[in-house]
Every structure is written in structure tokens, then in C-alpha cells.
Amino acid sequence: MKSFFAAKPRIASLILALIGFVLTYVNYRTVLNEHNFYPMLMLFGPVCVLVGIAGAIDPRVLNQTAIQTNRTRAIARIVLVVLVVAGMGIGWATAHFWYHIW
Numbered sequence: 001m002k003s004f005f006a007a008k009p010r011i012a013s014l015i016l017a018l019i020g021f022v023l024t025y026v027n028y029r030t031v032l033n034e035h036n037f038y039p040m041l042m043l044f045g046p047v048c049v050l051v052g053i054a055g056a057i058d059p060r061v062l063n064q065t066a067i068q069t070n071r072t073r074a075i076a077r078i079v080l081v082v083l084v085v086a087g088m089g090i091g092w093a094t095a096h097f098w099y100h101i102w
Helices: 009-034 039-057 070-098
Strands: none
Touching: 009 039, 039 070
């Protein structure tokens, strides 16, 4: 029996993006109120947002086992790696230029 999220990959991707937005907002409020930050939230909040949005646009990005050909599976893996690196870059740039932390 398939789970709900396996049957509805776009809904699962949007939930992942929502989790990323919540992580980013929690870290933003923590920096403003407590003058403390959580590096994992700062780095992986944007990653969750980008991967969630990409998964909502094309669910094959997150479900690589459903892809039949090796060429498209490799492209999906490359896209996923690029999204993770871009998200971590956004998190680092936010910490460095906006919060002046690193």
C-alpha cells in the first residue's frame, strides 16, 4: 500500500517547501529577538525551499527510481545537486551579507 505522499508527490514537495520557509522564518526571528542563529537552519532552509519548488514543478527530481532511462536519471541527479549547492549558497550569502555573521 502506497503512502499518501508517495501517491501525491507534488503535495509532498509543497510541504517540503513550506517546511523550508518555516525554518528560514524561525531562524530570522531568532536572529532578531535573541541575537543567536542556527547554522543548520540557515543553510538548509533555502535548500528545502528550492528542492520543494523544483519537486512541485517536476516530481521526477525527487523520485529518481521512477525514471526509466539512465540519461534522464543522471540529469535529475545533477539538477538535485545544483539545487542543494544553490540553496546552501543562498544560506551562506544570507548569513554573510544580511546578518554579518561569517
